[in-house]
Amino acid sequence: MHDHTTPATSTTTQAATSTATSGTEDDHVYLSLAEAAPGPEGEGRWAYGTGFADPLLGVDTALPAGLDGADLAAYCLMLGDDALILAQRLIEWCTRAPELEEEVALANLGLDLLGQARLLLTRAGQADGTGRSEDDLAYWREEHEFRNVRLVETPNGDFAYSIARLLLFATTRGVLYEALSAHPDPVLAAVAARGVKELAYHREYATAWTLRLGDGTPYSAERMQAGLDAVWPLLEELFTAHPVERRVGVDPAELREPVLRALGAVVAEAGLTVPDVPPLATVLGRAGRDGVHTEALGPLLAELQVVARAHPGATW
Amino acid sequence: MVTGTAAGAGVVAAVDTVRDQAWEVAAAVPDPELPMLTLADLGVLADVEVDGGSGAVTAWLTPTYSGCPAVAEMAADVDRRLRAAGYPDVRVRLRLDPPWSTDLITAEGRRKLAAAGIAPPRPGGAAPAGRGPVPLTLGPARTGTATAAPVACPHCGDADTEELSRFGSTACKALWRCRACREPFERVKEI
Known part of the structure; x- marks a missing residue:
């Protein structure tokens, strides 16, 4: 049983010794890092756990007049969970991508999304008045409390499936962030304004691979088409409004036309066909935004949360 | 409050000097990932303010990418350097708007990047x-x-x-x- 009041130093030791091969030398390294007195020239650079790791450090957290805190928090959770869960899927490609360059690329895209998720979850914890941190929200919620769309949680499949998923997500999220850049909440607007530029790189990457595979060999085209066919039933959910989105955000129905037009252009240029498939069924009209997920989310969360839950309150 | 008196002008000038000195300290902090560049070269250091009354220093940083893992180290470094330079009351704040852009990298920063390959x-x-x-x-x-x-x-x-x-x-x-x-x-x- 872990003692939640364990002092930071002994928690550090615990974390170090829990890795199979570490011994006393590793303990010493960890402890010296944690205890190093920072010098003026920045030796002892060790920012984590110092209070500087807050992604909204010193940012004005006041809610603009007329915005409901609970609604804003729920909306930030929806967008933040989308980013967090897709980041987790993207970094699963590490050591598994077809080439090192693709592995680095996918990890980079995941890092952008993780950064957006940190800001959005932090904002959610402020806006709902609970003061929950990004870590509280990422590591200590259960499956039904996550508000991401189901598109981001399904297993990676093959490279074509992952590229197709990224194409759908990045295109939609890019259009959404453009609209949210003018949102009355300054934090959400700032996240979106920076996100627009990052998502443009994501769209470019997914578009380039869709073209390369679609316009490559007959076999690569077949695989890319299969990826699009498999992911397309999850697209409709991205255009389906939850009441919170209508009240405090951008109505996702407004994204349908520009997103379908952009996707159609990419698919046509790749020599592929826009899939004609029915949307994935919901449970009495409820889906990811209501906390109703596919069976893929549970194992993903188990992996994402296991270290934080094994060492509650650990600092390093 | 700026007044028309000579004494008032002197106070404003003194604060400006203090502000410039604090800026120089914060501006010299190296980027953790591109240490040949300072935070000022990179355009990450957005502003430094010194409160004329209390002498409190506030440094504003504009983070680069959403997922940049170096932001916490930058903030800690700026805080540490300003304190080491003798400012007792230091606050580091993030400024998210306007977002960082590579257009904010100074000419000197571009020169240093090229010199570093x-x-x-x-x-x-x-x-x-x-x-x-x-x-x-x-x-x-x-x-x-x-x-x-x-x-x-x-x-x-x-x-x-x-x-x-x-x-x-x-x-x-x-x-x-x-x-x-x-x-x-x-x-x-x-x-």
């Missing part, structure tokens, strides 16, 4: 990023053939270079190769 971003190249349609062509990645200005090799200066991967060792860099001297190099990409 990293091709700097094209000046003004960040403007169209994120707007408009994504290109639907798979053109050659070599510069000189595209509409964008060529990327010169930071080693030999030749413009016959090609992109190997748009994503590299850090979020802000792409991996390139010079076709003249055959050396690979990193390039800070426009955002």
Whole structure:
């Protein structure tokens, strides 16, 4: 049983010794890092756990007049969970991508999304008045409390499936962030304004691979088409409004036309066909935004949360 | 409060000097990932304010990429350096708006990047990023053939270079190769 009041130093030791091969030398390294007195020239650079790791450090957290805190928090959770869960899927490609360059690329895209998720979850914890941190929200919620769309949680499949998923997500999220850049909440607007530029790189990457595979060999085209066919039933959910989105955000129905037009252009240029498939069924009209997920989310969360839950309150 | 009196003008001038000195301290902090550049070269240091009454220093940083893991270290470094320089009351704040752009990298920063073997971003190249349609062509990645200005090799200066991967060792860099001297190099990409 872990003692939640364990002092930071002994928690550090615990974390170090829990890795199979570490011994006393590793303990010493960890402890010296944690205890190093920072010098003026920045030796002892060790920012984590110092209070500087807050992604909204010193940012004005006041809610603009007329915005409901609970609604804003729920909306930030929806967008933040989308980013967090897709980041987790993207970094699963590490050591598994077809080439090192693709592995680095996918990890980079995941890092952008993780950064957006940190800001959005932090904002959610402020806006709902609970003061929950990004870590509280990422590591200590259960499956039904996550508000991401189901598109981001399904297993990676093959490279074509992952590229197709990224194409759908990045295109939609890019259009959404453009609209949210003018949102009355300054934090959400700032996240979106920076996100627009990052998502443009994501769209470019997914578009380039869709073209390369679609316009490559007959076999690569077949695989890319299969990826699009498999992911397309999850697209409709991205255009389906939850009441919170209508009240405090951008109505996702407004994204349908520009997103379908952009996707159609990419698919046509790749020599592929826009899939004609029915949307994935919901449970009495409820889906990811209501906390109703596919069976893929549970194992993903188990992996994402296991270290934080094994060492509650650990600092390093 | 600025007044018309000589004494008032003197106070304002004194605060400005203190502010400039505090700026110099914060501006000299190196970037954790590109230590040849300072936070001022990188355009990350947005502002420094000194309260004329209390002497409290507030430094504003604009983070680069959403996922940049160096932000916490930058903030801690600025705080530490200002305290070490004798300012007892220091606050570091993040400023998210306007978002950081490679256009904020100073001319000196670009020169230092090139000197360190990293091709700097094209000046003004960040403007169209994120707007408009994504290109639907798979053109050659070599510069000189595209509409964008060529990327010169930071080693030999030749413009016959090609992109190997748009994503590299850090979020802000792409991996390139010079076709003249055959050396690979990193390039800070426009955002």
